[in-house]
Amino acid sequence: MTANHSHEDCVVEPALDVLFGKWKVSILYLLFQGTKRFSELQKSIPGITKKMLISHLRDLEEQDVILRIVYPSVPPRVEYSLTETGQSLGPILELMHQWGIKHEEQLMRKRSSEAVTQS
CATH class of the missing domain: 1.10.10.10 (Winged helix-like DNA-binding domain superfamily/Winged helix DNA-binding domain)
Known part of the structure; x- marks a missing residue:
């Protein structure tokens, strides 16, 4: 946008x-x-x-x-x-699924680095 x-x-x-x-x-x-x-x-x-x-x-x-x-x-x-x-929602939901995977990975990396920093 x-x-x-x-x-x-x-x-x-x-x-x-x-x-x-x-x-x-x-x-x-x-x-x-x-x-x-x-x-x-x-x-x-x-x-x-x-x-x-x-x-x-x-x-x-x-x-x-x-x-x-x-x-x-x-x-x-x-x-x-x-x-x-x-059926036309398929590509939208697939993109949201892929985004969700990447976002979860990003959050896990962030939490891991914060835990290391706090140690």
Whole structure:
């Protein structure tokens, strides 16, 4: 981003709205691996409550990031997958992943050098 742009020109907020939420990135990570049923998502994300999973899935569906398909069976079977819009998040999430790795390494080096300095 360049210095000659105003705050109104920054449209990062819509992307952050999609990703903001403690479990949304975990949900997306699992859906990048393929279509999942609700129970698969719940079992794969330790600590998430059913209520929170439902809330995040609804948010992602409203944002056109995931697709929810209900199959007419007893009991009803519900599957979630990424939409084309959701798939387009792949490169962004990969860049964030790579940045996170580098940042963690940088913080570890900083903490190590501080510990040596304090000794």
